[in-house]
Amino acid sequence: MKTRMRTFCHLIRLVAWRTLLRDRMRSLITILGVALGVAVVLAIRLANDGVLESFRNSLDHVAGKSGLQVSAGEVGFDENLFPVIAGTPGVARAVPVVQAITPVAGLPGEVLLVLGVDVLADAGIREYRGPTPELADPLQLLTEPDAILLTERFARAHDLDVGTSIRLVTPTGPKPFVIRGLLRDRGTARTMDGQFAVLDIAAAQLHFGKLGRLDRVDLLPDEGADVDRVAAGLRRHLPPEVTVERPEARNAQVEQMLASFQLNLFVLSLIALFVGMFLVYNTMSVSVVRQRRQIGILRALGVSRGQVLLAVAAEGGVIGLMGSALGVALGVGLAKATLGAVSQTVSSLYAFIRPGELHLPATLILQAIVLGCGTAVLSSLLPALEAAAVTPRETLAAASLERRHHPWLLFCAGLGLALAAYGLAQAGPVGGRPLFGYGAALCLLLGATLFCPAVLLVFQRALAAGLAGSRLIPGWMAAGNLGRALRRNAVTIGAMVVSLAMLVSVSTMIQSFRQTVEIWIHQTIRADLYLSRATRLIKGADARLPVGTLDEVRRTPGLAEADGFRGLRIEDGRGGRFLLGAGDFDVMARRGRLLFRGGDSAAILQEARAQDRLIVSETFAERYHVKEGDEVTLHPPGQTIRLRIAGVYYDYTTEGGLAVMDRGLFQRLWRDPWLNSIVIYLQPGADPQAVRHQILQRLPARDDLVVISNQGLKARVLEIFDQTFAITYALEVVALVVAALGILNTLIASVLERTREIGILRSVGITRGGVLRTILCEAAWSMGS
Amino acid sequence: MIRLVDVSKIYDGAGARVAALANVSLEVAQREFVALMGPSGCGKSTLLHLVAGVDLPTTGEIWVDGRALARLSDHALSQFRRDRVGIVYQFYNLLPTMSAWENVALPALLAGVPARVARERAEERLRLVGMLHRKDHWPHELSGGEMQRVAIGRALVNEPPVLLADEPTGNLDSKAGREVLELLARLNAERANRRTPL
Numbered sequence: 001m002k003t004r005m006r007t008f009c010h011l012i013r014l015v016a017w018r019t020l021l022r023d024r025m026r027s028l029i030t031i032l033g034v035a036l037g038v039a040v041v042l043a044i045r046l047a048n049d050g051v052l053e054s055f056r057n058s059l060d061h062v063a064g065k066s067g068l069q070v071s072a073g074e075v076g077f078d079e080n081l082f083p084v085i086a087g088t089p090g091v092a093r094a095v096p097v098v099q100a101i102t103p104v105a106g107l108p109g110e111v112l113l114v115l116g117v118d119v120l121a122d123a124g125i126r127e128y129r130g131p132t133p134e135l136a137d138p139l140q141l142l143t144e145p146d147a148i149l150l151t152e153r154f155a156r157a158h159d160l161d162v163g164t165s166i167r168l169v170t171p172t173g174p175k176p177f178v179i180r181g182l183l184r185d186r187g188t189a190r191t192m193d194g195q196f197a198v199l200d201i202a203a204a205q206l207h208f209g210k211l212g213r214l215d216r217v218d219l220l221p222d223e224g225a226d227v228d229r230v231a232a233g234l235r236r237h238l239p240p241e242v243t244v245e246r247p248e249a250r251n252a253q254v255e256q257m258l259a260s261f262q263l264n265l266f267v268l269s270l271i272a273l274f275v276g277m278f279l280v281y282n283t284m285s286v287s288v289v290r291q292r293r294q295i296g297i298l299r300a301l302g303v304s305r306g307q308v309l310l311a312v313a314a315e316g317g318v319i320g321l322m323g324s325a326l327g328v329a330l331g332v333g334l335a336k337a338t339l340g341a342v343s344q345t346v347s348s349l350y351a352f353i354r355p356g357e358l359h360l361p362a363t364l365i366l367q368a369i370v371l372g373c374g375t376a377v378l379s380s381l382l383p384a385l386e387a388a389a390v391t392p393r394e395t396l397a398a399a400s401l402e403r404r405h406h407p408w409l410l411f412c413a414g415l416g417l418a419l420a421a422y423g424l425a426q427a428g429p430v431g432g433r434p435l436f437g438y439g440a441a442l443c444l445l446l447g448a449t450l451f452c453p454a455v456l457l458v459f460q461r462a463l464a465a466g467l468a469g470s471r472l473i474p475g476w477m478a479a480g481n482l483g484r485a486l487r488r489n490a491v492t493i494g495a496m497v498v499s500l501a502m503l504v505s506v507s508t509m510i511q512s513f514r515q516t517v518e519i520w521i522h523q524t525i526r527a528d529l530y531l532s533r534a535t536r537l538i539k540g541a542d543a544r545l546p547v548g549t550l551d552e553v554r555r556t557p558g559l560a561e562a563d564g565f566r567g568l569r570i571e572d573g574r575g576g577r578f579l580l581g582a583g584d585f586d587v588m589a590r591r592g593r594l595l596f597r598g599g600d601s602a603a604i605l606q607e608a609r610a611q612d613r614l615i616v617s618e619t620f621a622e623r624y625h626v627k628e629g630d631e632v633t634l635h636p637p638g639q640t641i642r643l644r645i646a647g648v649y650y651d652y653t654t655e656g657g658l659a660v661m662d663r664g665l666f667q668r669l670w671r672d673p674w675l676n677s678i679v680i681y682l683q684p685g686a687d688p689q690a691v692r693h694q695i696l697q698r699l700p701a702r703d704d705l706v707v708i709s710n711q712g713l714k715a716r717v718l719e720i721f722d723q724t725f726a727i728t729y730a731l732e733v734v735a736l737v738v739a740a741l742g743i744l745n746t747l748i749a750s751v752l753e754r755t756r757e758i759g760i761l762r763s764v765g766i767t768r769g770g771v772l773r774t775i776l777c778e779a780a781w782s783m784g785s
Numbered sequence: 786m787i788r789l790v791d792v793s794k795i796y797d798g799a800g801a802r803v804a805a806l807a808n809v810s811l812e813v814a815q816r817e818f819v820a821l822m823g824p825s826g827c828g829k830s831t832l833l834h835l836v837a838g839v840d841l842p843t844t845g846e847i848w849v850d851g852r853a854l855a856r857l858s859d860h861a862l863s864q865f866r867r868d869r870v871g872i873v874y875q876f877y878n879l880l881p882t883m884s885a886w887e888n889v890a891l892p893a894l895l896a897g898v899p900a901r902v903a904r905e906r907a908e909e910r911l912r913l914v915g916m917l918h919r920k921d922h923w924p925h926e927l928s929g930g931e932m933q934r935v936a937i938g939r940a941l942v943n944e945p946p947v948l949l950a951d952e953p954t955g956n957l958d959s960k961a962g963r964e965v966l967e968l969l970a971r972l973n974a975e976r977a978n979r980r981t982p983l
Contacts, residue, residue: 006894006897007894007895010900011895015880015882018883021882022881294880297878297880299866300866300878301895302892302895302896303867303895304860305863307895391839391840392834392837392839392840392866393834
């Protein structure tokens with residue numbers, strides 16, 4: 001065993017390594033291709049993990065030691081339920097919480113997660129430690145409603161200190177708070193990477209417009225108590241809209257919510273590595289063809305087939321190892337940029353996050369290296385098998401020749417794969433994930449690459465016949481060269497086919513989707529102006545407008561009509577969320593033009609208003625398997641109701657789906673006075689800019705309000721759309737770069753193999769330009785086929 | 786030492802069967818120095834390749850150093866080529882990615898000889914063929930005669946019982962060719978008790 005290992009090491013050192021060194025340029029190109037593939041996969045993995053880690057940390061830090069949490073979604077619940085919760089058997093300690101994500105005035109882009117807690121009771125659940133002695137006197141927070149605790153990290157980053165003030169933008173207006181203490185960077189203070197603040201609960205209720213309401217109660221069950229039994233007891237005593245769950249259940253919800261998004265990114269990131277496999281295969285094939293005679297010599301000297309196979313696979317492994325090492329370094333750099341882009345998309349679509357620093361665990365580095373090496377070794381297997389098939393007799397071979405292959409047999413195999421792809425595409429998703437779809441895409445891509453040799457053969461023959469005897473000598477010669485290394489050229493073209501196919505299909509899909517969104521926004525965004533808070537685009541942030549804003553807006557000259565919209569994120573009881581909306585169906589019927597799956601928009605809305613019905617988005621209908629006429633169960637405070645669906649309409653604003661009712665019905669059921677946005681229709685001839693200016697003047701204290709024009713809103717929607725898919729395009733471009741490296745690799749191989757032939761051509765009078773034109777023609781024919 | 790019984794080798798060419806060897810029988814004893822002579826295409830190289838285990842006969846039996854080659858597995862045949870025969874080709878067949886001493890040491894390394902010992906052995910063989918002063922040179926830096934001397938050194942490194950040379954002077958000028966033949970004869974004379982060059 002030891003001897004075999006030693007022999008194998010000698011083969012690696014003297015054969016595989018030396019071959020890589022001899023073909024430095026091609027080796028470097030291949031290593032770079034593998035590195036790019038590994039880098040993209042690692043970067044996406046790091047960004048995905050970073051986002052999840054950020055969620056988990058924030059949820060874990062905020063949850064502290066609590067074993068159970070009582071909550072009721074965005075709307076919260078009546079604080080009178082607190083004694084019921086605290087008095088439930090098995091509950092050792094109950095701590096009420098009001099929570100808000102809120103922007104910091106004067107610090108653009110900065111957001112704080114503010115926790116309103118009972119400072120005397122909360123220490124039992126969460127740990128607060130600070131460098132400032134003021135923390136020792138929590139009464140200061142109780143006696144001063146504008147007192148706030150910040151994290152030391154946030155304060156240091158913004159030159160803030162104890163005694164200075166900070167302005168937070170609350171739903172009741174921007175409010176100054178005096179910093180009364182700083183929290184050391186540990187435990188709860190690490191929530192949202194230090195973007196965290198603490199208020200007294202009464203002050204939080206006052207400032208955040210939540211008087212009499214709680215967002216959550218964190219519970220510490222009795223020692224030894226059965227947590228599930230305690231939860232069941234709580235559920236029996238609480239109204240149906242209130243949920244009781246373990247804090248880790250929320251982690252699972254977040255992971256489920258992000259799973260599809262992250263899986264798609266990960267699969268897309270694999271494309272570059274997949275294209276990289278072609279590159280390695282190509283390099284190794286060329287290497288085997290060029291070394292056929294040397295392999296024959298080795299076989300004549302006593303190297304066995306197995307040793308040859310291992311040596312060639314090891315050559316691929318060395319490429320993989322070096323590519324992976326470089327890929328890890330590139331990937332970490334790329335991940336920093338990717339994390340920003342992924343976080344931005346996640347914050348826009350799912351929930352607000354503030355990613356912390358990137359962590360690069362050793363296991364992930366190891367996984368990346370194993371992935372890169374495994375891919376390279378796998379890609380080397382066919383060439384390795386071909387090398388192992390070389391007989392010692394081939395020491396007599398006068399020239400290195402490609403082994404025969406069967407393009408039409410491969411074509412038939414490609415047809416088989418295309419049929420398999422069709423079959424897989426008919427299968428449904430598995431656990432909501434299109435696993436068979438990915439399989440179909442893979443079969444289709446592999447099938448397309450198997451078509452390449454036959455297509456190239458037909459193309460090359462036609463080209464050679466067409467150009468034979470013509471004055472386009474470089475083109476004629478290039479056509480001949482193309483046919484001499486048919487399989488290798490087919491592999492290069494296959495790699496290009498894969499990356500181009502992915503780029504075209506993903507671009508087509510995105511463009512088609514964008515076109516749909518464009519049509520949709522032009523149909524549905526019909527008001528002249530839209531008013532909301534700047535935080536509306538941050539998922540999870542408090543975006544409520546102050547009570548009375550709609551009345552104030554309606555008094556602005558030049559207005560024809562204004563309508564408010566309220567949106568509440570509702571837990572669906574299955575680990576997901578949807579948005580419950582409320583608007584004036586009368587205004588929407590007269591002014592708007594929602595695109596319904598069937599029926600007249602105005603008639604559906606009037607019917608829904610008159611008969612207390614819902615309209616739901618197509619996403620909602622598909623997600624919860626409901627249709628027109630079905631009933632939806634909702635849990636407004638203290639009751640359970642069933643509302644019939646009047647219509648299903650197209651909407652692309654939410655991922656989880658949207659159910660909308662008339663505001664009159666909503667206020668009857670939820671008794672919620674808040675609005676999130678206002679749509680404004682102007683009188684004919686009114687100047688939108690002038691009205692916008694007047695509205696902002698009427699609401700002077702609200703410097704976080706945004707009034708955006710019809711065109712501005714449409715542009716913003718498309719901007720978010722493009723931003724969401726920017727990373728997808730970036731991944732495709734990387735795959736295309738890897739494929740381009742493949743072409744370069746093939747051309748270099750072609751030139752290296754024909755050095756002698758090129759010399760002969762030069763000696764018979766072909767100019768440098770002529771040689772260059774021949775090689776360029778060869779590249780053009782390859783791509784043309 | 787070497788025994789061929791009714792050995793034939795037929796190649797399937799493009800639409801035609803070519804008999805390179807037909808019913809050849811031959812015996813070579815230990816310490817014999819045998820030269821095969823004949824016109825081009827008469828099957829000299831084919832015969833050597835069959836004896837070296839590089840190729841297998843279509844019919845007949847070949848025994849070398851007590852082994853029936855047709856009964857050896859591919860792995861055993863590889864070991865046979867590595868340990869029991871040394872081959873010198875007309876076109877040298879040195880590996881271009883290795884220096885002179887590495888080329889010579891390779892069969893020893895493949896046989897599991899420790900690197901230090903293999904290097905010492907390679908240098909000793911290079912000294913024997915008069916090429917020690919060029920041990921660190923690459924094949925492309927050597928002349929035809931020098932490459933062939935290195936190839937002979939390589940063929941001797943594992944001290945095989947049989948040394949085969951396929952037109953070792955065919956690619957050399959007359960002076961270099963004479964030197965190589967003298968070298969082979971000297972090796973046979975000096976080391977006659979240890980191996981049987983053919």
